[in-house]
Amino acid sequence: METVMSLNAEERARTAAELRANLELAGVGADLVGAELGFDGGRLAEALGVDDADPADVWVLRDHLEDLVVAVGRAPVPYSVLTEEARAAAERWFPLRKAPRRG
Template sequence: MSLNAEERARTAAELRANLELAGVGADRVGVELGFVDGQLAEALGVTGADPADVWLLRDHLEDLVRAAGREPVPYTVLTEEARAAAERWFPLRKAPHRR
């Protein structure tokens, strides 16, 4: 499953909007996900990132936004329907559970 330039840009904007809604720093998100050496920047920009990292970030940001009592910005490319297709291409990881 590969995204074109417009889909990557749209997804990056949606991820960044949800990071802002979550009200936490990007560094914290990176640590919580165990990302290292530019991995978070790549996932946020949807450029050169492992697709599984992008999905992990997507899910974690949704959890953080909801934990903050807000409604996440909907994803137009990384939809639940797209998740089923992605799972056929690569293993997805579960986001850390928030308490």
Template sequence: MSLNRTEIARTGLELTANLERSGLPREDVARDLGFSTRRLTETLRVGPASDPADVWLLRDYLDREIRERGDLPHPWTVLTDAARESATRWFALRTPPQRRAS
């Protein structure tokens, strides 16, 4: 499963929009996911060095955090629930950890 340039750009925008919607500081998200700030930045960009499993992990983490606050995430157009089925065949997807208190 690989994304084309348009899908990569769209996914990066959606991840960033949902990070903003979550209201969580980047440092907290990185800490909760066990990412360095550089790894988080690369994952948000869906850059060439990003791990697809990390992209899904971040997506799922943000989606859950936003929903737990009673809001709806910005719609996912590439990383949809239907796309997860295919992704599980290609990548070792992980369940996002619970948010740690700051």
């Protein structure tokens, strides 16, 4: 059985906007981020859009983008839904993966 994000439409839209803002702040292309995560274009688009995405993909993308933004010396856009408190709840529902590290 596939697990889906249990967010309402407004939360999904806000999370997608935050992910895209951090992608822009990271200064790297979506293709590179997808390759680093092992996501093909469709899987990356789903994770960036949050809708119909595997929630573990959204979380690993969130963490990877945050790492990339920090690595270029910027402050990431904070996540209003995918907070550390939400991470604890998510871990009870599905396994989360560690984001790859550069360097």
